[in-house]
Amino acid sequence: MKRFKILYILFLLLAITASCKRDFLDKTPDEDLSIDDVFSQRNYAEQFLTNIYTHLPNESNNRDDWGRDPFVGASDEIEITWLDVYANQMNSGAWNASDERGMWHPVWQGIRKANIFLENAEKIPLSDHLTKEDRDHWIGEAHFLRAFLHFLHMRLYGPIPIVNRSLPLNEDFSMIKRQPITECVEFVVNECDQAAALLPIQLANPSLDAGRATRAAALALKARVLLYMASPLWNALNEDGTKDPNLSDFSDKDGAHLFPQSPNADRWHVAADAAKACIDETEAAGYKLYKSSDGDPVNSYQELFLKNNNSEVLFATNIFQAQNFERQASPNGMGGFSGLGVSQELVDAYEMQANGERPILGYHADGSPIINPASGYVETGYASSPHPKLYYRVDTRNMYVGRDPRFYASVNFNGQYWRTRRVEFWKSGLDGVGAGKTDYTKTGYLVKKGSSPAVRIQNNVWDVETWIYFRLGEQYLNYAEARNEDVGPDADVYKYINAIRERAGMPHLPVGLSKEAMRERIRHERRIELAFETHRYFDAHRWKIADQTESGEIHGLNVQVGTSLKDDNFYQRRVVEKRVFDNPKHYFWPIPQPEIERNPAFIQNLGW
Numbered sequence: 001m002k003r004f005k006i007l008y009i010l011f012l013l014l015a016i017t018a019s020c021k022r023d024f025l026d027k028t029p030d031e032d033l034s035i036d037d038v039f040s041q042r043n044y045a046e047q048f049l050t051n052i053y054t055h056l057p058n059e060s061n062n063r064d065d066w067g068r069d070p071f072v073g074a075s076d077e078i079e080i081t082w083l084d085v086y087a088n089q090m091n092s093g094a095w096n097a098s099d100e101r102g103m104w105h106p107v108w109q110g111i112r113k114a115n116i117f118l119e120n121a122e123k124i125p126l127s128d129h130l131t132k133e134d135r136d137h138w139i140g141e142a143h144f145l146r147a148f149l150h151f152l153h154m155r156l157y158g159p160i161p162i163v164n165r166s167l168p169l170n171e172d173f174s175m176i177k178r179q180p181i182t183e184c185v186e187f188v189v190n191e192c193d194q195a196a197a198l199l200p201i202q203l204a205n206p207s208l209d210a211g212r213a214t215r216a217a218a219l220a221l222k223a224r225v226l227l228y229m230a231s232p233l234w235n236a237l238n239e240d241g242t243k244d245p246n247l248s249d250f251s252d253k254d255g256a257h258l259f260p261q262s263p264n265a266d267r268w269h270v271a272a273d274a275a276k277a278c279i280d281e282t283e284a285a286g287y288k289l290y291k292s293s294d295g296d297p298v299n300s301y302q303e304l305f306l307k308n309n310n311s312e313v314l315f316a317t318n319i320f321q322a323q324n325f326e327r328q329a330s331p332n333g334m335g336g337f338s339g340l341g342v343s344q345e346l347v348d349a350y351e352m353q354a355n356g357e358r359p360i361l362g363y364h365a366d367g368s369p370i371i372n373p374a375s376g377y378v379e380t381g382y383a384s385s386p387h388p389k390l391y392y393r394v395d396t397r398n399m400y401v402g403r404d405p406r407f408y409a410s411v412n413f414n415g416q417y418w419r420t421r422r423v424e425f426w427k428s429g430l431d432g433v434g435a436g437k438t439d440y441t442k443t444g445y446l447v448k449k450g451s452s453p454a455v456r457i458q459n460n461v462w463d464v465e466t467w468i469y470f471r472l473g474e475q476y477l478n479y480a481e482a483r484n485e486d487v488g489p490d491a492d493v494y495k496y497i498n499a500i501r502e503r504a505g506m507p508h509l510p511v512g513l514s515k516e517a518m519r520e521r522i523r524h525e526r527r528i529e530l531a532f533e534t535h536r537y538f539d540a541h542r543w544k545i546a547d548q549t550e551s552g553e554i555h556g557l558n559v560q561v562g563t564s565l566k567d568d569n570f571y572q573r574r575v576v577e578k579r580v581f582d583n584p585k586h587y588f589w590p591i592p593q594p595e596i597e598r599n600p601a602f603i604q605n606l607g608w
Contacts, residue, residue: 055110
């Protein structure tokens with residue numbers, strides 16, 4: 001028996017040794033590459049650069065933490081069905097500096113890779129297959145990515161460390177500090193300028209290189225970061241323009257102020273110039289607001305997010321079948337999860353198409369709407385005839401009749417025709433709460449914008465989709481906002497706002513608006529035009545109005561009742577969530593607590 005045991009042990013050792021040898025021999029040729037090896041060959045270097053793009057967030061995914069976009073659900077745009085999602089923890093105030101949720105590290109990992117690429121790019125050998133122009137293009141992409149990744153953290157945390165080199169393992173990390181927000185912006189702007197100087201305005205082969213950065217992307221990022229820098233939050237101002245003492249006094253452990261000590265009105269002029277330069281250069285290269293072949297405003301707006309890499313897109317990423325988003329946005333009776341419930345507040349914000357008037361002026365203490373009598377809006381009753389272009393069908397609730405065409409392209413509501421039939425959100429309907437269902441819309445609406453009508457979840461039929469980070473329409477709005485703040489509502493401000501509204505089939509803005517009235521109209525236009533595109537959360541923060549938009553009650557319809565499309569009980573407004581916003585704490589995210597403990601030079605954001 002003893003001899004058997006010895007032989008058995010020897011057999012195992014031989015097997016393990018053979019296995020180890022096989023593991024070593026089975027390695028692919030690139031598993032043990034050094035940095036010098038990577039940048040000595042074109043293919044490896046290009047793969048290294050391409051990998052940096054994977055560190056950009058998939059902002060179409062509002063449900064899962066790894067998608068890194070809780071911002072739509074944490075704004076006043078939607079209510080997500082599931083309580084455990086991070087957006088709902090934010091809404092309840094139940095989030096903290098120890099709950100990092102994957103926002104901090106992926107960005108810094110991407111920045112490190114961009115730094116390594118830029119430090120080694122000149123080593124990539126030129127050949128018939130890689131010209132100097134090609135290599136410079138790659139260098140431009142890396143500068144853009146390094147800038148964009150820094151900006152993604154600035155919009156969350158405010159002042160951050162500027163990391164423009166790869167840090168060795170023996171680095172004294174206690175010397176790495178958060179830099180003033182003005183220096184962070186200057187760094188991103190300089191990176192965008194370097195990228196723009198090396199990149200083409202359009203891709204030479206869009207079908208092959210879709211998703212790669214261009215000069216247009218660099219110009220768009222520059223314009224956006226300068227718009228943020230001109231806005232109240234990064235200038236340590238309150239909404240009314242007075243100094244915010246909490247932020248103006250915010251300094252690091254050496255006493256260096258991280259926000260400006262006084263506003264600089266010229267920042268609006270700089271932001272306006274950057275947005276106008278982006279518009280002029282991209283339009284000269286053939287970019288333009290997307291419009292459908294039939295010119296219908298609903299089709300134009302809906303197709304903008306479904307026709308991949310169309311004329312308006314300045315920078316986008318492939319999300320392929322987008323199964324996560326499609327399942328979240330689709331009704332439960334169509335194989336989806338009914339997870340992205342549009343808030344009643346956003347539904348109420350869509351204007352009337354005929355006159356551009358807002359249907360709802362505000363809310364009474366009990367949450368009931370204050371109806372604008374000049375708008376022509378009717379809250380009750382049902383349509384006796386369909387829209388001529390079938391934006392809505394007969395028996396649709398009157399509250400959905402005659403609205404901004406972008407509403408019909410963006411929101412699925414009770415009785416709306418979608419894919420193969422009309423949507424039924426009432427309790428006993430095909431898409432309602434039903435018996436024992438845990439996945440259902442909490443508001444009586446679902447996000448339609450960006451969701452493909454060709455998808456058939458139950459038949460495993462999907463569409464190829466993208467997520468747009470930058471588009472020309474945003475730049476129109478960026479320019480109009482900055483220009484209005486700089487010089488007031490001149491002809492250019494009207495021109496670009498009205499261009500957005502024309503595409504949407506909406507009336508022009510009334511002439512003679514004051515600067516303050518125009519500011520309010522521009523903010524409203526951004527809320528509608530950019531809905532669900534991860535702008536509202538950051539717009540409300542940079543304008544310093546998030547303590548109003550992200551606190552208090554969020555409403556929906558009475559989804560727990562209803563037996564038919566015309567059941568009045570279903571259309572009664574109900575509170576679906578009471579949200580918490582702690583001012584000034586929630587204006588910025590917390591630096592993850594482990595990072596604070598790891599680096600004594602880091603100072604935590606206010607209130608955390």
